[in-house]
Amino acid sequence: MVSWSDSESTDGSGAQYISSDDSPLKIPAIIDEPSFEGLADDLNVICEHGNPGRKYVAFEGISTGRRFIACATEGVGNCGLVQWVDEHWPEDLQNAIHKLWLMYEHSQHENKMACLEHSSTVHNLTQQKKEL
8 A cells, every 4th residue: 555654744845755565556547648747856756766756647437637646667666656646536527437438448348349240240251252
């Protein structure tokens, strides 16, 4: 789990060090957002590798659109999600976003099934043509 260091001051002047236990948290899928990208030097958030986090915008589930800071260290084990910048969305918005994701997943499933059916039809027609 993510935990804040007890040695941090509460006056906001020091960097916030974040650490996690042996099980790193899953970082959500992201979307490009030019207004919130790059290293989070300005937010004074440091991951357990001792480096500033990177700014991201979530594109997954009910957290879609929420900004967060995650470990930016490459080539080593990810220390997991560092810090959410935005609060949780209101419940009615979470429900709407959840419904949209369900509709998207259903549409994806229907498209895959249509492709399989089309592929099967093409295969059957090809076999029939060979038999002629």
